[in-house]
Amino acid sequence: MRSCILGRLILPALLAPAILAIQQNNDPVQPVQFVNVAPKNGVAYKHENGASPEKYMPETMGSGALIFDYDNDGWPDVLFINGGSFVDKRAAAAARHRLYRNTGDGKFTDVTESSGIVASGFGMGACAADYDNDGWTDLYVTAVGPDKLYHNTGKGSFTDVSTAAGLGDELWSTSCAFADIDNDGDLDLYVARYVDFSVENNKYCTLFEAVRAYCHPHVYNSVPDILYRNNGDGTFTDITKAAGVNKTGNGMGVVFGDYDDDGWIDIFVANDSTPNLLYHNKGKGIFEEVALWAGVSVGAAGKPLAGMGTDMGDINGDGLLDIFVTNLDGQTHSLYKNLGKGLFSDVTFLSGVGEATLPYVGFGTAFLDYDNDGDLDLAIANGDVIDNVKRLRDSTSYEQLNLLLRNDGTGKFSNVGPASGSGFALKKASRALAVGDLDNDGDLDIVIANVGTTADVLQNDGGNRGNSILVRTVGSTSNRDGIGARLRFSVAGKVLRRDVKAGSSYLAQNDSRVHFGMGDATRAERLEIRWPSGKIDVIENVQANQILTVKEGEGIQRKQAFAR
Amino acid sequence: MDFFLVRFDDAVKAFTKALEFDSSNAMTRLLLASVLVRRNQFDEADAEFRRVIATNPRSAPAYDGLAQVHLSLGQYGEAAFEAEKALAIDPGLQTSRYNRAMALIRDGHDEGHHALEEYRQRAEELTAAEGRRNAIAELDRTASGFLSEKHPEKAIELLREATRTYPLSAAFHLKLGLIQSQLQLHQDAAQTFETMVQLKLDDFLVHRQLAREYEFLGNREAAQRQRVLYLQRYDAALLPTPNP
Numbered sequence: 001m002r003s004c005i006l007g008r009l010i011l012p013a014l015l016a017p018a019i020l021a022i023q024q025n026n027d028p029v030q031p032v033q034f035v036n037v038a039p040k041n042g043v044a045y046k047h048e049n050g051a052s053p054e055k056y057m058p059e060t061m062g063s064g065a066l067i068f069d070y071d072n073d074g075w076p077d078v079l080f081i082n083g084g085s086f087v088d089k090r091a092a093a094a095a096r097h098r099l100y101r102n103t104g105d106g107k108f109t110d111v112t113e114s115s116g117i118v119a120s121g122f123g124m125g126a127c128a129a130d131y132d133n134d135g136w137t138d139l140y141v142t143a144v145g146p147d148k149l150y151h152n153t154g155k156g157s158f159t160d161v162s163t164a165a166g167l168g169d170e171l172w173s174t175s176c177a178f179a180d181i182d183n184d185g186d187l188d189l190y191v192a193r194y195v196d197f198s199v200e201n202n203k204y205c206t207l208f209e210a211v212r213a214y215c216h217p218h219v220y221n222s223v224p225d226i227l228y229r230n231n232g233d234g235t236f237t238d239i240t241k242a243a244g245v246n247k248t249g250n251g252m253g254v255v256f257g258d259y260d261d262d263g264w265i266d267i268f269v270a271n272d273s274t275p276n277l278l279y280h281n282k283g284k285g286i287f288e289e290v291a292l293w294a295g296v297s298v299g300a301a302g303k304p305l306a307g308m309g310t311d312m313g314d315i316n317g318d319g320l321l322d323i324f325v326t327n328l329d330g331q332t333h334s335l336y337k338n339l340g341k342g343l344f345s346d347v348t349f350l351s352g353v354g355e356a357t358l359p360y361v362g363f364g365t366a367f368l369d370y371d372n373d374g375d376l377d378l379a380i381a382n383g384d385v386i387d388n389v390k391r392l393r394d395s396t397s398y399e400q401l402n403l404l405l406r407n408d409g410t411g412k413f414s415n416v417g418p419a420s421g422s423g424f425a426l427k428k429a430s431r432a433l434a435v436g437d438l439d440n441d442g443d444l445d446i447v448i449a450n451v452g453t454t455a456d457v458l459q460n461d462g463g464n465r466g467n468s469i470l471v472r473t474v475g476s477t478s479n480r481d482g483i484g485a486r487l488r489f490s491v492a493g494k495v496l497r498r499d500v501k502a503g504s505s506y507l508a509q510n511d512s513r514v515h516f517g518m519g520d521a522t523r524a525e526r527l528e529i530r531w532p533s534g535k536i537d538v539i540e541n542v543q544a545n546q547i548l549t550v551k552e553g554e555g556i557q558r559k560q561a562f563a564r
Numbered sequence: 565m566d567f568f569l570v571r572f573d574d575a576v577k578a579f580t581k582a583l584e585f586d587s588s589n590a591m592t593r594l595l596l597a598s599v600l601v602r603r604n605q606f607d608e609a610d611a612e613f614r615r616v617i618a619t620n621p622r623s624a625p626a627y628d629g630l631a632q633v634h635l636s637l638g639q640y641g642e643a644a645f646e647a648e649k650a651l652a653i654d655p656g657l658q659t660s661r662y663n664r665a666m667a668l669i670r671d672g673h674d675e676g677h678h679a680l681e682e683y684r685q686r687a688e689e690l691t692a693a694e695g696r697r698n699a700i701a702e703l704d705r706t707a708s709g710f711l712s713e714k715h716p717e718k719a720i721e722l723l724r725e726a727t728r729t730y731p732l733s734a735a736f737h738l739k740l741g742l743i744q745s746q747l748q749l750h751q752d753a754a755q756t757f758e759t760m761v762q763l764k765l766d767d768f769l770v771h772r773q774l775a776r777e778y779e780f781l782g783n784r785e786a787a788q789r790q791r792v793l794y795l796q797r798y799d800a801a802l803l804p805t806p807n808p
Contacts, residue, residue, distance in 0.1 A: 206705050212709065216698075218695065219702045349636075
């Protein structure tokens with residue numbers, strides 16, 4: 001064993017100068033910079049959390065943000081989910097969700113008034129997808145109070161169809177995600193739910209004697225999540241029990257991904273202080289919970305962690321989906337490497353993620369290739385849960401820095417936030433984090449929602465010094481958005497795997513177009529799309545720096561150069 | 565402290581310095597080894613864990629640490645072996661139970677399923693016990709909160725409910741009786757303390773309180789009886805406990 005360990009230490013040391021030289025050649029002179037352009041570009045949204053002396057728990061937990069193209073103009077729009085107030089009716093009524101239309105010049109216009117989206121309950125998160133395959137992206141909004149399903153009319157507005165669709169759960173729902181669990185061509189819906197909080201059963205929790213604070217979730221009971229099957233006629237059926245996804249937990253984040261590549265999409269749920277859940281799809285939408293066996297249920301010490309946000313992505317180019325979960329400070333966030341055969345290894349400290357995240361309370365997160373070098377980095381939104389935490393510990397604060405962890409290509413991460421511009425110097429109590437190319441310039445921007453204050457739109461400056469490509473998938477036999485499609489992109493001797501998703505992070509959803517960083521390469525040898533239907537499309541000799549729209553079975557439908 | 569501030573280098577220096585003063589301090593050496601594991605300095609961590617074992621062959625945490633080192637390096641057979649040693653010394657070490665199960669599963673052993681089930685059962689027991697402790701602590705905090713906000717009637721209502729849910733929790737009965745006494749609800753207080761006696765939750769303090777309550781209620785005979793019991797129990801409490 002000893003010689004093996006020595007080998008592991010000495011070999012990298014010998015190779016280090018060579019690796020450094022390669023990195024220096026590839027790295028741009030100036031690191032990629034992120035700048036908050038929210039106020040400048042018309043995003044004036046401010047979250048209302050209704051902070052009260054009663055310390056109602058939802059006040060510190062929200063809220064959501066998502067990036068989706070609601071008007072099909074090719075420019076990703078942004079929706080913020082607002083909270084409300086349990087004590088001030090006027091503040092609650094004024095807490096509108098805000099829909100910002102991307103006008104195509106990097107600016108946003110508030111179109112909330114004409115959108116038909118209204119506040120209902122204390123808003124939490126949202127996910128968006130075309131559930132009725134009519135070509136327009138619809139919307140599901142979660143809340144403490146009734147959830148809402150909004151049907152996109154195709155005319156720039158939405159209609160509340162919750163009741164008609166058989167939806168509208170009233171317990172505390174958090175994150176949600178759409179995917180086709182039975183590969184029948186329409187999208188099903190998973191809704192994570194947290195605890196049985198209500199104003200009537202609000203608990204009295206303290207930091208210490210007489211100093212009231214937001215409660216730990218263990219003072220409430222967990223509530224089971226819900227899985228809805230799309231009946232294909234505009235209605236949904238609760239199949240939680242029948243599908244085998246009825247384990248309880250304090251559900252916070254959810255992401256779909258086919259981690260074992262068997263063609264059936266699986267579900268990972270990040271739970272706060274209860275074991276995480278990994279539902280393996282045995283086929284046709286029947287699941288088996290395997291998180292403990294797989295090694296993603298708890299932390300390395302065998303204890304449940306405070307899971308908040310989550311994402312799946314291939315961190316080391318082996319073609320397998322790895323899992324990332326944000327947790328509390330002192331716990332570290334968790335990175336689980338997919339070993340194949342349905343097993344994962346906790347590589348939190350091996351990967352550098354542990355050291356980088358130990359002092360932070362994490363929420364929203366996303367795998368993203370921010371510097372277009374072809375590997376997946378990590379963006380993480382942080383912020384404590386307890387607004388008066390400073391009275392308990394001087395070493396931390398409610399408002400915390402967000403993190404940008406750069407992947408060296410082998411699955412080793414280092415914090416580059418401090419060198420990544422003013423956007424990563426902001427300290428707020430951040431929650432939702434969503435990623436997308438808002439200005440269609442070929443690099444990924446970041447939207448962050450913060451508790452009780454303004455949101456941030458972090459524009460990526462310099463990421464597109466490397467080449468890239470965006471792929472929009474359009475299903476025909478498969479669901480129209482191509483959610484769940486697995487893309488394999490062969491470029492410069494590497495094969496990059498990315499999946500089409502509708503919902504991940506915490507209370508958030510990314511731009512559903514798939515982004516591939518290409519570094520210096522101007523062409524990729526091959527793009528393979530494996531659709532949920534099982535069909536495979538292959539496109540060869542793909543040129544960089546464009547947005548491709550690919551339709552299932554028909555190939556490229558549209559090519560659009562990046563806006564630069 | 566340095567560890568939680570992610571000053572791992574400083575933590576390593578501090579532990580190393582401490583060991584210069586007292587090289588036999590196993591706890592410090594274990595902490596040093598744990599930081600080294602988190603720094604991915606597995607060779608050094610391995611050596612420190614083995615040093616602990618050399619001086620204290622029954623150190624379960626040291627074997628557990630070795631199991632973690634092997635698990636991190638993908639050496640599953642060795643990891644399971646060391647975790648088993650840790651469990652043989654301290655069967656309550658849940659981390660080792662988990663590491664052993666993970667190592668066996670990844671190594672392809674059928675026994676991994678059994679190991680995982682053992683871990684799961686123990687985890688459920690621990691979760692249930694922790695849940696009960698948390699619930700009791702939470703009720704206690706909430707009652708204190710009501711008192712500090714000058715709502716003793718709410719505190720009494722909550723504590724009555726708590727004594728019904730957790731009838732064998734002496735703390736709830738005692739707190740309820742004391743609040744009732746402070747509010748001059750002496751009849752209620754006496755009843756609360758009598759319930760403690762019936763449930764055999766009485767120590768000398770309970771009888772002292774009962775004596776006071778009966779005094780307030782004008783029942784001198786009962787008060788005298790409780791005072792005698794208080795003194796008897798108090799004397800008994802002062803006697804040295806016989807060795808098992």
